[in-house]
Amino acid sequence: xxxxxxxxxxxxxxxxxxxxxxxxxxxxxxxxxxxxxxxxxxxxxxxxxxxxxxxxxxxxxxxxxxxxxxxxxxxxxxxxxxxxxxxxxxxxxxxxxxxxxxxxxxxxxxxxxxxxxxxxxxxxxxxxxxxxxxxxxxxxxxxxxxxxxxxxxxxxxxxxxxxxxxxxxxxxxxxxxxxxxxxxxxxxxxxxxxxxxxxxxxxxxxxxxxxxxxxxxxxxxxxxxxxxxxxxxxxxxxxxxxxxxxxxxxxxxxxxxxxxxxxxxxxxxxxxxxxxxxxxxxxxxxxxxxxxxxxxxxxxxxxxxxxxxxxxxxxxxxxxxxxxxxxxxxxxxxxxxxxxxxxxxxxxxxxxxxxxxxxxxxxxxxxxxxxxxx
Numbered sequence: 001x002x003x004x005x006x007x008x009x010x011x012x013x014x015x016x017x018x019x020x021x022x023x024x025x026x027x028x029x030x031x032x033x034x035x036x037x038x039x040x041x042x043x044x045x046x047x048x049x050x051x052x053x054x055x056x057x058x059x060x061x062x063x064x065x066x067x068x069x070x071x072x073x074x075x076x077x078x079x080x081x082x083x084x085x086x087x088x089x090x091x092x093x094x095x096x097x098x099x100x101x102x103x104x105x106x107x108x109x110x111x112x113x114x115x116x117x118x119x120x121x122x123x124x125x126x127x128x129x130x131x132x133x134x135x136x137x138x139x140x141x142x143x144x145x146x147x148x149x150x151x152x153x154x155x156x157x158x159x160x161x162x163x164x165x166x167x168x169x170x171x172x173x174x175x176x177x178x179x180x181x182x183x184x185x186x187x188x189x190x191x192x193x194x195x196x197x198x199x200x201x202x203x204x205x206x207x208x209x210x211x212x213x214x215x216x217x218x219x220x221x222x223x224x225x226x227x228x229x230x231x232x233x234x235x236x237x238x239x240x241x242x243x244x245x246x247x248x249x250x251x252x253x254x255x256x257x258x259x260x261x262x263x264x265x266x267x268x269x270x271x272x273x274x275x276x277x278x279x280x281x282x283x284x285x286x287x288x289x290x291x292x293x294x295x296x297x298x299x300x301x302x303x304x305x306x307x308x309x310x311x312x313x314x315x316x317x318x319x320x321x322x323x324x325x326x327x328x329x330x331x332x333x334x335x336x337x338x339x340x341x342x343x344x345x346x347x348x349x350x351x352x353x354x355x356x357x358x359x360x361x362x363x364x365x366x367x368x369x370x371x372x373x374x
Contacts, residue, residue: 015068019060069286069287069309076290077306113282157176174199175196177192198216270334289348
């Protein structure tokens with residue numbers, strides 16, 4: 001039990017460190033993407049942390065198998081270099097017993113992946129989809145930030161307000177620049193309409209349409225590079241805020257519960273179910289592969305087999321993704337599914353586990369035969 005606790009602690013500590021680093025890297029990249037959308041006025045900055053929180057289960061579902069794979073390689077590689085594995089082997093620690101000890105923390109990680117894959121990740125994706133749909137329902141007025149130029153409508157409109165009241169009802173010193181399509185008059189020209197106003201407010205009509213009412217300002221119409229600008233002074237000017245078309249993605253397979261996937265006869269739903277099953281299976285199979293690949297010769301260094309191991313893991317994932325795509329297109333039968341990919345890498349893992357003991361047995365037999373002949 002002392003050896004078991006020691007090996008499990010080494011694997012779990014390294015696994016935790018690697019998974020944390022990978023999670024920070026992935027979350028940083030995704031957060032930068034959402035932050036850019038918030039700066040453009042597409043997302044409300046107040047929901048960024050909420051979105052990231054709901055996305056964590058999906059990130060962990062992808063990270064944990066790779067984290068365990070790298071954790072085993074790094075932890076056991078160090079033990080081989082420090083000759084600790086040699087001492088354990090001399091005391092009777094076989095490759096099979098080492099694998100059995102390693103499967104204990106691997107089963108724990110597989111149960112975590114199953115919990116994430118079957119329950120937390122679909123719920124998190126559904127919550128994120130709902131938040132994003134709610135953000136689509138916001139008008140440009142709702143996402144304005146005082147003192148910041150914000151790009152709207154895919155860059156065709158830029159809006160700025162110097163001051164914004166706490167209840168978001170009143171704006172002061174408003175600037176709006178919008179491109180006008182002049183293709184009917186000049187085939188390749190685009191005009192610019194600029195609106196400036198001292199104050200502005202939002203007005204909702206009975207039919208639900210929303211207007212930004214500007215007071216005491218000017219409108220400038222023209223084409224950049226030309227001097228034929230038209231200037232109009234107005235006391236009151238209404239700018240129609242586009243009415244959002246909200247499309248709630250209900251029924252998407254990523255947001256469906258596992259029970260709904262089980263009840264559905266559609267091939268795409270069965271494909272999603274097999275994909276969710278693949279996460280815990282991936283953990284167990286890569287453990288089987290990582291233990292023999294972690295053998296390291298002190299003269300070779302602990303990182304010699306790291307690159308081939310990562311390439312093998314990436315090949316595993318790539319084949320799973322390709323098989324899932326083929327399932328979605330009904331190019332392979334659903335009964336066959338993703339199981340051949342798992343089967344191939346399970347055989348690779350078993351071959352790696354038993355290859356070295358088999359070679360040792362054959363070498364001993366040859367040595368015994370040589371002694372008998374002598």
